[in-house]
Amino acid sequence: MDNETAKDLDRINNKLFNETAKERNIPSYYIGSVYGYEARKVVEDWNLSYNVGTAVTYLLRAGKKVEQGMDNKAKHIEDIKKTINHLKFEIERLENEC
Numbered sequence: 001m002d003n004e005t006a007k008d009l010d011r012i013n014n015k016l017f018n019e020t021a022k023e024r025n026i027p028s029y030y031i032g033s034v035y036g037y038e039a040r041k042v043v044e045d046w047n048l049s050y051n052v053g054t055a056v057t058y059l060l061r062a063g064k065k066v067e068q069g070m071d072n073k074a075k076h077i078e079d080i081k082k083t084i085n086h087l088k089f090e091i092e093r094l095e096n097e098c
Helices: 003-017 039-045 050-061 072-095
Strands: none
Touching: 039 050, 050 072
């Protein structure tokens, strides 16, 4: 493979695997403001179960997501309640394991 082809492949790989969350249209409320971590990548990196991962995602976005017809405080509270519900689901799942 010549040098130019290798550079082209590098550019394609960088585009495919290193796109920013903004370029992939990930909502800003799922991206950390300091380091730019995506909630889903945190969940994946920690290998969290569905319920715990969903709870973490709700908690990370709490106070950041705006929903039409709700004031910010009500949405913040709703996300925290969703977090609690998913943690309860996980506890129930664990207690019912054989």
